[in-house]
Amino acid sequence: MIASKLGYYSLLLGFAISSFLLFYSLNSFKKKKLSIGSNLVSVMSIQLFSVFLSFVSLIYCFLISDFSNETVYNNSHTTKPIFYKISGSWGNHEGSLLLWLLVLTLFIFLFVIFSKKQPIKYRFLTIFFQQLIITGFFLFLILTSNPFNLLLPVPKEGLGLNPILQDPALAIHPPILYLGYVGTSIIFSASLSSLVNKNVNSDWAKHVKKWTLLTWVFLTIGILLGSIWAYYELGWGGFWFWDPVENVSLIPWLCLTALLHTLTVLEKRNLLKSWTMILSIATFTFSMSGTFLVRSGILNSVHTFANDPERGIFILTFLFILVFLSVILFFSYQENDKNAQNQIHVFSRETSILVNNWFMMYFLSVVLIGTIYPIFIEVLINEKISIGPPFYNKLLIPFLIPFLIFMSIGPNFRWIKDNFKKINYLRIFLFIICLSLSYFIIKDTSLSILISTIFGGSAIYLFLTTVKDLFRKKLLIAQSISHFGFSLFILSILFNSIFSNEFSANMKIGEEFKYKNESIKFLNLKTFEKDNYKSLVANFEIVNSNSSVSMFPEVRIYNEPNILTSEADIITSVFADKFIVMNLIKGEEIFNVRYQTKPFMIWIWMSTILIALGGLVSLFKKKYE
Amino acid sequence: MYGKKVKLRFIFLSSIFLILILSVFLILKSLEENVVYFISPSEIKSLNEIDNNKKIRVGGMVKKNSIQMNQNTINFVITDFKNEINVIYSGAIPNLFGEGKGVVAEGFLNDRSYLKAKKILAKHDENYMPPEVKEALEEKN
Numbered sequence: 171m172i173a174s175k176l177g178y179y180s181l182l183l184g185f186a187i188s189s190f191l192l193f194y195s196l197n198s199f200k201k202k203k204l205s206i207g208s209n210l211v212s213v214m215s216i217q218l219f220s221v222f223l224s225f226v227s228l229i230y231c232f233l234i235s236d237f238s239n240e241t242v243y244n245n246s247h248t249t250k251p252i253f254y255k256i257s258g259s260w261g262n263h264e265g266s267l268l269l270w271l272l273v274l275t276l277f278i279f280l281f282v283i284f285s286k287k288q289p290i291k292y293r294f295l296t297i298f299f300q301q302l303i304i305t306g307f308f309l310f311l312i313l314t315s316n317p318f319n320l321l322l323p324v325p326k327e328g329l330g331l332n333p334i335l336q337d338p339a340l341a342i343h344p345p346i347l348y349l350g351y352v353g354t355s356i357i358f359s360a361s362l363s364s365l366v367n368k369n370v371n372s373d374w375a376k377h378v379k380k381w382t383l384l385t386w387v388f389l390t391i392g393i394l395l396g397s398i399w400a401y402y403e404l405g406w407g408g409f410w411f412w413d414p415v416e417n418v419s420l421i422p423w424l425c426l427t428a429l430l431h432t433l434t435v436l437e438k439r440n441l442l443k444s445w446t447m448i449l450s451i452a453t454f455t456f457s458m459s460g461t462f463l464v465r466s467g468i469l470n471s472v473h474t475f476a477n478d479p480e481r482g483i484f485i486l487t488f489l490f491i492l493v494f495l496s497v498i499l500f501f502s503y504q505e506n507d508k509n510a511q512n513q514i515h516v517f518s519r520e521t522s523i524l525v526n527n528w529f530m531m532y533f534l535s536v537v538l539i540g541t542i543y544p545i546f547i548e549v550l551i552n553e554k555i556s557i558g559p560p561f562y563n564k565l566l567i568p569f570l571i572p573f574l575i576f577m578s579i580g581p582n583f584r585w586i587k588d589n590f591k592k593i594n595y596l597r598i599f600l601f602i603i604c605l606s607l608s609y610f611i612i613k614d615t616s617l618s619i620l621i622s623t624i625f626g627g628s629a630i631y632l633f634l635t636t637v638k639d640l641f642r643k644k645l646l647i648a649q650s651i652s653h654f655g656f657s658l659f660i661l662s663i664l665f666n667s668i669f670s671n672e673f674s675a676n677m678k679i680g681e682e683f684k685y686k687n688e689s690i691k692f693l694n695l696k697t698f699e700k701d702n703y704k705s706l707v708a709n710f711e712i713v714n715s716n717s718s719v720s721m722f723p724e725v726r727i728y729n730e731p732n733i734l735t736s737e738a739d740i741i742t743s744v745f746a747d748k749f750i751v752m753n754l755i756k757g758e759e760i761f762n763v764r765y766q767t768k769p770f771m772i773w774i775w776m777s778t779i780l781i782a783l784g785g786l787v788s789l790f791k792k793k794y795e
Numbered sequence: 796m797y798g799k800k801v802k803l804r805f806i807f808l809s810s811i812f813l814i815l816i817l818s819v820f821l822i823l824k825s826l827e828e829n830v831v832y833f834i835s836p837s838e839i840k841s842l843n844e845i846d847n848n849k850k851i852r853v854g855g856m857v858k859k860n861s862i863q864m865n866q867n868t869i870n871f872v873i874t875d876f877k878n879e880i881n882v883i884y885s886g887a888i889p890n891l892f893g894e895g896k897g898v899v900a901e902g903f904l905n906d907r908s909y910l911k912a913k914k915i916l917a918k919h920d921e922n923y924m925p926p927e928v929k930e931a932l933e934e935k936n
């Protein structure tokens with residue numbers, strides 16, 4: 171009770187401070203103040219502290235199972251393990267928004283500390299724009315989704331947390347993803363501020379690139395964690411489903427990746443200013459609209475905590491105001507950078523980065539259209555449709571091929587102007603070798619030979635190029651690591667999708683099935699009573715020509731709320747994962763069993779970590795190039 | 796020298812334009828082919844003609860006592876409380892599949908009362924119901 175009140179009042183204090191900062195920063199900007207005093211930094215640290223205190227109070231309420239708090243009552247239960255009581259505090263709508271707010275304030279605080287070398291006016295205005303966003307979120311939280319609503323009389327027991335959310339990967343997935351998602355706000359604020367101050371230049375690019383990298387690393391890892399969770403918890407054995415909720419995290423990622431590349435051009439050549447602005451604004455807009463789509467209940471998924479139209483309308487209005495503001499600023503302050511001297515030469519690094527951007531924008535449009543098209547159709551002609559993986563495969567794969575080829579050539583172009591004759595026959599010869607290699611790998615599968623061979627060939631070619639760069643370009647080590655990670659990622663996905671095997675059947679205890687060169691035997695079933703669930707653990711024996719392994723998939727029957735979940739058993743090895751999952755259908759006699767071999771799963775995860783690692787290296791490198 | 800540059804730029808711009816048109820065309824065409832429509836059992840009954848090659852989704856409740864299983868297949872009946880459709884499926888079943896619960900089956904129609912399902916859709920928790928099912932149930936009440 172006290173903790174809830176404390177949390178609520180410190181939230182109000184935080185709101186008051188942001189309103190103050192909003193006026194103060196704008197005023198200082200107008201009056202052309204010469205320095206950011208230590209007072210302002212203290213005020214901002216109080217703001218950060220008050221949001222932090224509010225967040226800690228909420229965690230405390232969850233920890234002691236204080237059911238007088240409505241959020242706790244709706245999402246917790248006394249029998250839940252302590253770890254999930256804590257993670258449950260951000261596993262719901264109100265708590266996750268509080269976390270969102272915490273990250274927003276954290277970012278602006280860090281910005282003020284780490285931007286001392288930047289122009290004062292620019293810093294003041296960045297604070298202003300960021301506080302504008304923060305104020306909006308404070309209002310959203312206090313008016314529509316207060317995490318500290320009190321309940322009277324106090325209920326004895328809570329409603330419990332959705333069991334599929336009770337998982338270690340999912341406990342840390344939201345905070346990490348949020349650091350990425352919300353981090354785009356600081357890029358947005360900084361861009362608008364530099365636009366108004368007319369300091370969109372190389373120095374600014376160098377400075378804002380650090381923030382972009384930081385955000386990008388968190389977003390990458392956040393998406394990875396969600397994907398790993400989906401792999402072993404949802405029981406389909408895949409890692410990406412083209413689910414709208416996954417897509418809305420991929421869209422900002424694509425945009426951010428494009429921005430990261432464009433910033434390099436701005437930094438080296440002082441070009442593409444407007445395009446950089448558009449990308450910064452777009453990235454944040456996509457993050458916000460993603461939040462809107464997910465939180466408003468338009469996209470139904472595990473992420474939709476409550477369907478409250480009022481919330482959706484609030485986010486939509488707020489988003490509209492921000493976009494409107496940024497568009498106005500963009501058109502009134504945009505510099506004309508059509509300088510004849512600064513033309514981009516066709517064969518140069520600048521062009522290759524632009525090519526990268528076009529591809530990113532194409533991929534982004536495909537994902538965006540696939541995500542929102544069903545919503546539009548439903549609103550317009552009241553017809554319910556869904557768009558599945560074939561749509562994305564068909565549209566993305568043909569464009570991935572030239573993308574991979576460009577990616578292996580592009581980074582080797584020089585800045586400003588390169589000589590086209592440098593493209594030599596050795597490369598073409600190597601490419602042909604890659605094609606034939608890919609042909610031999612693919613020829614025995616049931617895929618369409620032509621496209622797959624070219625795709626595989628380009629992927630192998632890119633892989634070889636990035637490996638070479640990794641050893642050769644010591645100065646561009648960060649870029650080389652990320653590009654190497656990406657090529658490994660594409661290759662792993664390719665082999666994974668070609669050589670995955672799947673088998674499913676309805677089995678009773680003692681039954682045995684033969685499938686290709688393996689046999690699966692259902693040996694026995696044990697039942698355990700746990701704290702908040704009943705567990706059925708089966709023992710399967712998988713035998714193939716030279717080995718046999720035991721696997722133990724599990725079905726959990728949770729008490730509160732009463733839900734069944736399947737826990738897959740996965741045996742990971744360097745080359746392939748064995749994945750088995752079972753499900754109850756009717757009674758506890760016959761089980762629906764699905765067994766899969768998934769090659770190179772571990773490499774998909776590892777390569778994504780490598781991609782993020784490249785960003786991290788670049789972030790901590792003092793000098794680059 | 797200048798003329799060459801202008802020429803290059805022209806080729807450059809027109810190729811961008813072409814690619815743009817091509818990709819828009821591809822996206823639209825692909826949308827047309829890969830869209831899966833959602834239909835209720837009642838709507839299937841009133842269909843004029845049946846396209847066996849068009850993938851559809853059927854949603855409703857799994858009828859009580861209708862699940863029958865053998866080693867390879869599962870048969871059940873989807874109902875929207877007005878009309879019913881038989882479903883035959885072989886493959887993996889999501890967690891919350893059961894009698895009296897909401898379900899969405901994706902597959903191809905054999906005839907007006909028979910669906911060969913390729914996929915049964917997962918639901919995330921017991922409170923969550925496919926919106927289609929919710930609507931069908933609300934209509935009934």
